[in-house]
Amino acid sequence: MKNITAILVDDEDSNLKGLQKKIQSLFPEIQILGAYQKPEDAISALEKEAVNILFLDIQMPRINGFELLSKLKCINFQVIFVTAYSEYAIEAFKKSAIDYVLKPIDNNDLVIAVNKALDVVKLKHESASNLKLVNLLEASISKNNKIIIPTQKGISFIPQDEVFHLEGYEGYTKIHVITGETIISSYNLGKFEKLLSSKFFKCHKSHIINLEKVRHFENEGYVVLDNDYRVPISKTNKKAFLNLFN
Template structure:
């Protein structure tokens, strides 16, 4: 197999150099093509070209590792998280099969994580499996401020405040955003219901609305959104909706 490419992102230069040396010693088939101390520089580079594996520090100034991923429109690399803190959603990592290693880096832990990443790359599997990465990111992104939408090209990260309403459609979900665009996702509405913040309300079996974008309640059974769209509200959900405003 030809050499795999890797990028290391860590704000501490000693950690960058230490991991690069370990990789050169333990995995000569992996070529470190770039290292970044500033997460902003890493984001700019990864938007243009993505390696096979990214070693990503979690706790960094200004932008942490999770938020760094959230700023990428698409992800086509295997992620190995690096952290000095064992309380950083370690259980979420395990449950979602996302690789991570603790600092100071143990050689055996590093070998296990890299071998798993190599297996995924050889099998031509994208990312760490969209479902698993979506679940992880959703569980740790600050206050669930974004909806993470798997698409045919990768993952889209949509600020929840930009979403007017979500509509279930033949097992898919139409996401209506405030610029009149509609994003189609292969996830069903029930999946998104679990990912949304408290500002969203399921008014109908096929509709979830952003309460911040509701402008009027119509007695005949509709909610009028700020873009003039009328969304049905079921009889069983009317009382629950009105109770929110008591």
């Protein structure tokens, strides 16, 4: 993976130097692009630089850490708040921080926080690389034949005939196949909905079923598939589903 970049912001010079020294010692792979005492300078740098991690003090004069984030047009980096006050923790997480560390900084706490951020950065990098490949593959492989599924391990190619149903789950998708395996993809359900053939039917906001695998319809609002899995069907989709079989 490419070098990880970071920017540090703290109004106290001694804190900046101490944090920079710890990061360089514990995470030599992180390239520190800048260390800023003035929040205004940090905002300018963050708008220009491609940054992976921002180490941000909360309590600063003129502009605090939360206000700094609110002034940015786009936040596409991981935030680790550095604060002397534990009561800021809840507010920090409301601002989508990956973690926070308390001053004086404990090495173990810093390592835990940074590793969390690195995991997210790595996943984003791999997803971006996979997406380029997936786009090429989708252009060359008939979508009526196989589903191309990006996963954490790589990319799976599953014949659509082998898929029972797809289930949306917290922004991810679970693909249930005839082998009994469940494949989890970083694609959301809406993305797969666009790629599937007409043999698939979205019976619920969180479920897409293979119509060729349907065995029963239950009046209380479920469709039973060949693997005996009961999939809920919404009232709004019930009529459209039944019309498919009339």
